[in-house]
Amino acid sequence: MATRDIRELLKEQAFFQGLGEETIAFISGCGSNVHFEADRFIFHEGEPADCFYVIRSGRVALEVHGADRGSLVLDIVGEGDIVGASWLFPPYRWEFDARAVEEVSAVRLDATCLRAKCEEDPRLGYEMMKRVAEIMRRRMQSARMRLLDLYGHGRAG
């Protein structure tokens, strides 16, 4: 897909809201349009985090697998969400599996390309860091609350 089309797709996504036309055009040079069939793995734990995805449609499960527990779904993200934060932090390695729960269309952003642009333009780097940090903050808060097992404790009576 042409760079111009990727730029239009990125402009529609909440993650990129507030970035200027020029910046989005700059970022879209690292983007490509991708599709995944249902149940196909997008990446696996331990593989190099050489990209991240902006979901345009469909849903993606973030999973961890253990032989004794099977596959456990940690999160399911959907339209407008970002898949992958490990691309921004060394050692740039996926920490979970990502699997398409249903057919998924996404924009894939090449991490090597985008990291280079972030190094080149620290303002862009800071913007990316703030946006990814906000996603991580929300997911950490969600994980903390879920660890509390809130629904599991009732008042004895």
Next chain:
Amino acid sequence: MVGPADMSGPMTPRIFRVASKRRETADTVTLAFDPLEGPQIELRPGQFDMLYAFGIGEVPISMSGMSEGSVLHTVRAVGAVTRAIYDAGEGDVFGMRGPYGNGWGLEDHPGADVLIVAGGIGLAPLRPAIEHVLAHRELHGKLSVLIGARSPELLIFQDDIARWQARLDAQVRVTIDVAPSEWRGAVGLVTELIPRVSFDPGRTVALVCGPEIMMRAVATDLMDLGVASDQIRISMERNMKCAIGHCGHCQFGPEFVCKDGPIFPYERVESLMRVREV
């Protein structure tokens, strides 16, 4: 000649028989109760009864619905009294006092969008409110129901949820904390479902029931979106004993949860909920 003493009074339970029992989860059942004599008890959505297991004790339990003339109570076995109720079978008898409390007060918000947020067993007192809105769709705006549970097998009212989800005039979403790979729904906090449904914050009444930490998180997110704190109604759980505002066990600052609640506008209890000593 002196007759038998009149034993009726606000603290005297009437006798009810278990008409039927439905298992919801491994530790939760829904029981249908009929009075042995006299009229059926009539509760508004959000009200509660005091259920008395003879010789064991009494607990407040919200009404979770009406079915074929019976009043439904959904009970999770967490202590001696609720375990006795959980173990009951058809024909067993319990004492019951009620109805108590103020109810959700949906009638005070005609035409408003209704956003219902439930966590765990908190869905039980909200079930009659959901059924009420579905039965009177013309009186309300958009209906959104957001449900959180620990895992799929701990989700109560699964048949009802499937029925609600099949409605074209309601947005019903479920999220769980921990999911097996075959789960197709959402995973995460119930608050994460809020942006997934459509409602007008300026004309929405939100009914919220679940653990207090969850209710605070939901209320905070709703206020950030522009829902007024007096339009967020939460169901408080405190140590209710007499249910008529006499004993003081459920006192919550200036409020008695049993008499003034258990449903409160969030603006009235927000500051108290953050005080550890209350």
